Amino acid sequence: MNYLAHLYFSEANMPSRVGNLLGDFARGVDTNALPDEIIQGLRNHRAIDHYTDSHAEVRKLKTLFSRQRRRYSGIVLDVVFDHFLIRHWHNFSDQSLDQFLESAYSDLEQGYPLMPARMQRVVKRMIEGDWIRSYANLEQVGFALDRIAERIRFQNRFGGAVIEVEQHYETLEGGFLVFFPELIDFTSQNSPEVQNRL
Numbered sequence: 001m002n003y004l005a006h007l008y009f010s011e012a013n014m015p016s017r018v019g020n021l022l023g024d025f026a027r028g029v030d031t032n033a034l035p036d037e038i039i040q041g042l043r044n045h046r047a048i049d050h051y052t053d054s055h056a057e058v059r060k061l062k063t064l065f066s067r068q069r070r071r072y073s074g075i076v077l078d079v080v081f082d083h084f085l086i087r088h089w090h091n092f093s094d095q096s097l098d099q100f101l102e103s104a105y106s107d108l109e110q111g112y113p114l115m116p117a118r119m120q121r122v123v124k125r126m127i128e129g130d131w132i133r134s135y136a137n138l139e140q141v142g143f144a145l146d147r148i149a150e151r152i153r154f155q156n157r158f159g160g161a162v163i164e165v166e167q168h169y170e171t172l173e174g175g176f177l178v179f180f181p182e183l184i185d186f187t188s189q190n191s192p193e194v195q196n197r198l
Contacts, residue, residue: 001052002078004085004132006045007104008092009187016041016193017104018111023049025119038114043192051186057179064168069161076161077172079135079144084176086136092180101132138162138169 001009003021010020019041022029031039052058053074062073069076089097105127112120126132134140142162165172 001048002082002135003126004082004135005078006048007100007132008085009044009048009183009191010041010104011193012103012107013037014107014111015114016044017107018114019043020045021108021123022115022119025116025122029116034114040193044187047190047192048183048187051183051190052179055179055182057175057182061172061175064171065161065164069164072161075148076145076165079141079148080165080172081176081180082132082135083138083141084173085180086133087173088177088180092184097133101130138166141165 006020006023007017010016015035015037019034019038022038022042023045026042031042034042058074058077061077062070065073065076085092086097093100108123108127112124115123131144135144139162142160142165145161
């Protein structure tokens, strides 16, 4: 999952939100030096990613992509799922997206000192550029995917992936609407943060 989804499944506080985004930046980080609340958020991130990668609906959606891009289909789905979460936000939250992001961005800014340097740089750019809100626009999703393609260190044919998203848009959206409620059920029962409160 991508930034918005991981923030959605965070507790509404700074340590949880930092921890839930830390999963993409945790390599080389001494987690023993982190507060327990951040570690619980990190575990939540990893549980969500594992569930997502192994879910039958997600695996089926990956097969929609051409052979040249299938290797990166998980990355495409991560970003596209944020697009669909924005599109259907009213079905999954009583809070407006604007209110949610205002609160999340504020917590993340307070958490800068707890982030590894690379995460801090990326999160600052994410907030300043309001990347998450931009994912409402499919063209911006395409720009985001192309930026990811440019960062891959070896030659690839990942660029232009949004063309295939457009070709399979309705199927991808339908798959998201099957998968995401099941992910909500999974996290409500199995989230490390939920388990820690029991």
